[in-house]
Amino acid sequence: MHGIVLNLRIIAYKADxxxxxxxxxxxxxxxxxxxxxxxxxxxxxxxxxxxxxxTSRKSSILFLVNQLFKIYFKINQLHLCVPLIRTxxxxxxxxxxxxxxxxxxxYFLGRKKILDGEFKGAVGCMAKxxxxxxxxxxKNKQLILIYLIPLRILNGVMPSPVLLExxxxxxxxxxxxxxxxxxxxLFTQTTNSQQIFFIRSGIFLLVEKLRMIAYRNLFKxxxxxxxxxxxxxxxxxxxxxxxxxxxxxxxxxxxxxIIANLIHSDMVRGYISQQHQKVVVSKQNPFPSIV
Numbered sequence: 015m016h017g018i019v020l021n022l023r024i025i026a027y028k029a030d031x032x033x034x035x036x037x038x039x040x041x042x043x044x045x046x047x048x049x050x051x052x053x054x055x056x057x058x059x060x061x062x063x064x065x066x067x068x069t070s071r072k073s074s075i076l077f078l079v080n081q082l083f084k085i086y087f088k089i090n091q092l093h094l095c096v097p098l099i100r101t102x103x104x105x106x107x108x109x110x111x112x113x114x115x116x117x118x119x120x121y122f123l124g125r126k127k128i129l130d131g132e133f134k135g136a137v138g139c140m141a142k143x144x145x146x147x148x149x150x151x152x153k154n155k156q157l158i159l160i161y162l163i164p165l166r167i168l169n170g171v172m173p174s175p176v177l178l179e180x181x182x183x184x185x186x187x188x189x190x191x192x193x194x195x196x197x198x199x200l201f202t203q204t205t206n207s208q209q210i211f212f213i214r215s216g217i218f219l220l221v222e223k224l225r226m227i228a229y230r231n232l233f234k235x236x237x238x239x240x241x242x243x244x245x246x247x248x249x250x251x252x253x254x255x256x257x258x259x260x261x262x263x264x265x266x267x268x269x270x271x272i273i274a275n276l277i278h279s280d281m282v283r284g285y286i287s288q289q290h291q292k293v294v295v296s297k298q299n300p301f302p303s304i305v
Contacts, residue, residue, distance in 0.1 A: 016077055019055070023048055023081055045085055052082055060101060075107050076115045083122040095126055117147045121158055128161060128220055137165040156181045164220045167193060167227070170304030185211055193224050196232030198257030201225060227304060229272050230281040232257065234301045243300070245293045247273070247286075266291075 026044040056078045079098045086094045102108060108116060124139030140162040147155050163173050163186050172194060178184050185208050192201035205212065205221060212218040236253050237245060247269050254264030254272075273293055276282040280302060284295035295301075 016074070019052065019078065019081055023052075023085060045089060049082065049085055052078055052085075056082070056098075060105070075105070076102065076111045076119055079107075080115060080118045080122065083119075087122065087125070092126060092129060095122070099123065099126070113146055113148070117143045117154070120146070121154075124158075124161060125216065128165070129216070133165060133168055133220075137162065137169060140165060152181070156183065159183055160215050161217060161220075164217055164224060167224055168220070168304075170227075189221065189224070193228045194231065196228050196230070196235050196257075198225075198228055198232060198254065201228045226272075226275065226279065226281065230276055230301065230304075233273070233276060233282060237295060237300065243284075243295050243297050244287075244290075245295065247291050247293060250293070 023045075026048045029044050056075065059075045059078065079102060082098060083095060086092055102119070108119065120139045120143035124136045124143065127133070127136035127139060140158055144155060144158045144162055147158060149155075159173075159177075159181050160183065163183065166173070167190065172190050173183075173186065175187065178187055178190075188200060188204045189208075191197065192204055201224075205218075209218065212221050232253055233250060236249050240249060247266060250273065251264055251266055251269045254269060257264075270286065273282070273286060277284060277286070281304065282293075282295060283300050283302060284293055286293055
C-alpha cells in the first residue's frame with residue numbers, strides 16, 4: 015500500500031503541474047482527488063479497532079499522515095494538519111512505527127510549530143528528528159538543520175563551523191557571526207543576500223527574530239566598553255548608527271524602542287530613566303543567558 019500511495023501523490027503533483035502549465039485544468043485538481051482518497055483510507059485505518067501491530071491498519075496511520083502533511087504544505091493548507099496531529103496524539107501512534115516515518119512526522123510537526131510560533135516545541139521536534147535520522151540520510155539531516163539551526167540560535171546555542179561545513183549550510187555562517195558580535199550591518203546584509211534561501215525554506219520570519227539577540231549582544235558590547243551600569247541612550251544610538259547600512263538611520267526613538275523590547279523580553283535586566291536619558295542595568299547579571 016505504501017508504494018501505491020507514494021506514487022499516487024507524486025504522479026498527481028507532476029500531472030497537476032503539467033496540466034496547469036497547459037491550462038487544461040485548474041491548479042491542484044488531481045491533488046485534491048488524492049487528498050479525498052487518502053482521507054478515506056486514513057479514516058479506515060483509524061476505525062480499525064484491532065491492537066496495534068504490523069498486521070493492523072493502524073500501523074499505516076503515521077505514513078498516511080505524513081503523505082497528507084506533504085500535500086497540505088505543498089498547497090499551503092496547514093490548518094488541515096491540526097486534526098491529523100490530534101489523531102496521532104490520541105492514539106499514541108508515534109509508538110511502534112518505523113524510524114523513517116517517525117522522523118518525517120517530527121520534521122513536519124516541527125515546521126508546523128514554527129509557523130504557529132511554538133518555538134520551544136519546534137526545537138524539541140527538530141532536535142529529536144535530527145538524532146533519529148539515519149547518518150546515511152545526508153539530505154534529510156540537512157533539511158532538518160535548516161530549521162534546527164535558527165531555532166537553537168534563538169535559544170542561545172550557536173552551530174559550530176564544522177557542522178555548517180559538514181552539511182553545506184554555510185549560508186548561516188555570517189548570520190551566526192552577526193548575532194554573536196552584535197553586528198547589525200552584517201545581519202542586515204546577510205538577511206538580504208540570503209533572502210531567497212530563507213523565504214523558500216520558510217524560515218525568514220524566524221531568522222528575523224534573531225535580530226533582537228544581535229541587538230542584545232550589541233548593547234552588551236556598549237556596556238562592556240563603558241564599564242558602568244548607567245548607560246547613556248546616545249551611546250546605543252551611536253552604536254546603532256555604526257551598524258546601520260545607510261549610516262544615519264538610527265535615532266533616539268528607535269534606540270528607546272529596541273531597549274524597551276530587550277528589557278520586556280528579559281534579554282536585558284534594567285530600566286530606562288527618561289529623566290536622565292539613560293538605561294540603568296542591573297549590577298548583577300544584567301544580560302541573562304538566552305534559553
